[in-house]
Amino acid sequence: xxxxxxxxxxxxxxxxxxxxGLSALINRQPxxxxxxxxxxxxxxxxxxxxxxxxxxxxxxxxxxxxxLHAIRVICRRFPEARLVVLTTFENNEDVYxxxxxGAKGHVVKGASREELLECIRTVRAGKSHIAPGxxxxxxxxxxxPGLTEREL
Amino acid sequence: xxxxxxxPTLAIMNHDELHFRALAVEDNPADAFLLNEVLxxxxxxxxxxxxxxxxxxxxxxxxxxxxxxxxxxxxLPDSHGPDTVTRxxxxxxxVPVVVLTGLDDEAVGIAAMQLGAQDYLVKGxxxxxxLGRSIRYAIERKRAELAVMAQxxxxxxxxxxxxxxxxxxxxxxxDFVGILLQLEAARELNGSNPDEVARCIQLAEAVARSxxxxxxxxxxxxxxxxxxxxxxxxxxxxxxxxxxxxxxxxIGFSLRGEPYPLPSDKALGLLRICQEAVVNALRHAQASKxxxxxxxxxxxxxxxxxxxxxxxxxxAHVGGKGFGLISMRERAERIGARIEISGEPGQxxxxxxxxxxxxxxxxxxxx
Numbered sequence: 329x330x331x332x333x334x335x336x337x338x339x340x341x342x343x344x345x346x347x348x349g350l351s352a353l354i355n356r357q358p359x360x361x362x363x364x365x366x367x368x369x370x371x372x373x374x375x376x377x378x379x380x381x382x383x384x385x386x387x388x389x390x391x392x393x394x395x396l397h398a399i400r401v402i403c404r405r406f407p408e409a410r411l412v413v414l415t416t417f418e419n420n421e422d423v424y425x426x427x428x429x430g431a432k433g434h435v436v437k438g439a440s441r442e443e444l445l446e447c448i449r450t451v452r453a454g455k456s457h458i459a460p461g462x463x464x465x466x467x468x469x470x471x472x473p474g475l476t477e478r479e480l
Numbered sequence: 481x482x483x484x485x486x487x488p489t490l491a492i493m494n495h496d497e498l499h500f501r502a503l504a505v506e507d508n509p510a511d512a513f514l515l516n517e518v519l520x521x522x523x524x525x526x527x528x529x530x531x532x533x534x535x536x537x538x539x540x541x542x543x544x545x546x547x548x549x550x551x552x553x554x555x556l557p558d559s560h561g562p563d564t565v566t567r568x569x570x571x572x573x574x575v576p577v578v579v580l581t582g583l584d585d586e587a588v589g590i591a592a593m594q595l596g597a598q599d600y601l602v603k604g605x606x607x608x609x610x611l612g613r614s615i616r617y618a619i620e621r622k623r624a625e626l627a628v629m630a631q632x633x634x635x636x637x638x639x640x641x642x643x644x645x646x647x648x649x650x651x652x653x654x655d656f657v658g659i660l661l662q663l664e665a666a667r668e669l670n671g672s673n674p675d676e677v678a679r680c681i682q683l684a685e686a687v688a689r690s691x692x693x694x695x696x697x698x699x700x701x702x703x704x705x706x707x708x709x710x711x712x713x714x715x716x717x718x719x720x721x722x723x724x725x726x727x728x729x730x731i732g733f734s735l736r737g738e739p740y741p742l743p744s745d746k747a748l749g750l751l752r753i754c755q756e757a758v759v760n761a762l763r764h765a766q767a768s769k770x771x772x773x774x775x776x777x778x779x780x781x782x783x784x785x786x787x788x789x790x791x792x793x794x795x796a797h798v799g800g801k802g803f804g805l806i807s808m809r810e811r812a813e814r815i816g817a818r819i820e821i822s823g824e825p826g827q828x829x830x831x832x833x834x835x836x837x838x839x840x841x842x843x844x845x846x847x
Contacts, residue, residue: 343654345687349661356668389649416653437657441664 335452336363338384340372340398341414342391346437350385353441360448369393373401376409383448386431387414388422396422403430410451418459427466433457498525500615503541506553506580507533511603515551515580522612535559535567542572549615550577552597554588562591569596576622578614598622647698655691659684704751712747712781713739713774716754720772729762730769737776746835749815750774750783753808757785757831765789765829780836788828 337354339362341347351362364379366372370393372386384402388395395413402409412433413426423434433451435444447457458466502519506512512531519527530547532538535556542550550572554564565577579592579600589600598618601611662684666677706715713735724731742750754772761767767789775782812819812833823829 343658345658345683346654346661348683349658349665352665353661353668356665416649416657437653438660441668 333359335360335383335448336379336381337361337448338364338366338372338375338379338381338386340366340369340375340385340390340395341387342367343387346387350444353444354448357445360445369395369398369401372398373405376402376406380406383410383412383452385412385414385435385448387437388420388426389416396426399426399431400429410454412447412451412457418462423462424466427458427462434459434462500525500527500548501546502527502529502549502551502615503538503547504529504531504551505533505535505538505556506531506551507556508553511553511580514604518606518608518611521608522615523608525612525615533557535564538568539571542568542575547575549618550575551580551615552577553580553603554585554592555582562588562595565592565595565597574622574626576615576618578618644698644702651694651698652691655687655694658687659691662687704748707744707747707751711739712742712750715747715751716772716774719751719755720758723758723762727762729767731758732769732771734771734773735776736773739774739776742781742835742837746781746815746817746837749811749817750781750833750835753811753819753831753833754783754785756808756811761785761787761789761829765791767828778837780834783833783835784830786828786830791823791825791827791829 337360339347339350339354341350344367347365347367351365354360354362363381364375366375368390372384372395373393376384386395386399386402388399390398399411399413402411407430409430410433411426411431412435413423413431414435414437415423416437418436427434433447433456435447435457450457456463504512504515504519506515512533516529516531519529530541530545532541533556535558538550538552541547550568552564552568554561556564559567565579568575568577577592577597579589579597580603581589581592581600583602583604586602589597589602592600598621599614601614606614662680666680666684669677669680671677704715706718710718717733720731720733758770758772761770765787767787770785770787773782773784773786775784808821808831809819812835815835817833817835819831819833821829821831
């Protein structure tokens with residue numbers, strides 16, 4: 329199904345059914361192919377280094393090393409990495425952090441599959457895919473007073 | 481009822497004066513008279529005093545009216561000794577109490593304070609200024625104690641809320657996402673590959689089922705319905721009968737004493753400790769027999785979980801498996817109970833938890 333031009337994707341999520349569902353969805357697209365999967369942050373870093381996918385979908389909250397940490401490590405090692413942040417809820421302070429650190433897109437889990445696929449294609453093309461509300465918040469300082477600074 | 485109201489002193493109102501409502505609980509008419517004499521002579525404070533002779537009447541009064549302070553004699557017709565303080569506290573935990581003791585009862589006064597009274601005075605030996613000072617001190621100390629308790633409660637609520645949010649996020653929300661992805665896949669396939677469609681639906685079903693089980697478990701963990709309906713004994717019994725199903729281990733239960741209602745936090749704490757101990761015995765101890773015993777005494781409730789398994793090696797419980805032990809200790813601490821776990825490798829494990837029902841002592845020391 330996938331030609332030589334297809335987008336090579338890494339999927340990192342600690343919920344097996346979610347991970348499998350996302351992979352199946354992506355693999356059904358003629359222009360995409362999942363090349364690696366990861367169940368936690370350190371696996372995501374490992375698999376990214378190994379496969380160097382065109383786009384990586386990374387769940388922010390995972391057991392063990394979480395997605396936020398993995399995004400920071402990957403973006404430091406591979407400044408050209410194209411990462412999409414997955415979250416369960418829209419308003420997540422860590423999303424801003426992940427985007428500031430170099431993630432290129434953000435999709436809420438449960439968004440339409442069209443949105444997810446469009447996000448992967450947009451980020452693959454070197455552009456950002458961020459909801460307008462989130463983009464506006466990005467212009468503000470990273471941490472508002474009263475929010476706990478996450479140690480990294 | 482053996483109560484009558486002592487007329488408030490009809491002094492000319494001075495606006496600098498503080499106004500207090502006091503409940504004097506004293507069955508000896510001479511002592512009551514003397515107490516009132518001292519009260520009216522306190523400077524800069526005006527007392528409106530209600531006088532009752534029995535603890536029962538005091539509790540009835542406190543239930544319908546608010547008082548700034550209770551002046552409590554410990555030798556009443558219907559209650560005697562420091563236990564009087566405990567009974568008063570159980571019914572009215574927020575009211576400051578100054579205990580009035582006889583000349584030779586200093587020890588009783590101290591015991592009363594340990595049970596939650598804010599101060600004590602020896603009858604016949606206090607001046608108006610000493611009584612006034614003691615009452616104000618009692619009120620301030622109680623206020624500080626209530627503020628600390630409110631903070632602790634607030635902190636516990638926030639912690640619990642975060643835990644629940646985490647559980648919903650990590651389990652339920654992810655399950656919904658998983659179901660959604662499978663259903664979308666099935667819709668997209670649109671019958672083109674019936675086997676694949678069936679597989680998606682099957683997977684969605686499995687995730688929905690496990691999510692439902694998880695939701696039930698979470699709700700049950702928050703407030704086991706049996707605890708309200710059947711009390712601690714009923715809740716423990718239904719837990720034991722649930723775990724006994726399909727389990728070769730013989731689980732026995734015995735009850736000693738007459739059960740009485742416990743504060744819900746204590747009952748929940750004991751139930752949780754019991755569950756953890758039994759699950760530990762089943763999972764880790766390879767026991768063939770587990771005995772659970774609950775003993776109701778007037779002073780408190782004892783829980784004992786005893787198994788004949790491979791016993792307990794303190795060193796082996798430092799790491800991961802020790803989590804259950806730490807959590808049981810924390811639970812016991814939270815309800816002010818004493819917990820003991822004994823056992824040696826090969827000798828089985830015995831866990832005992834002693835929860836006192838007179839909670840006054842532990843709380844009274846927080847401020």
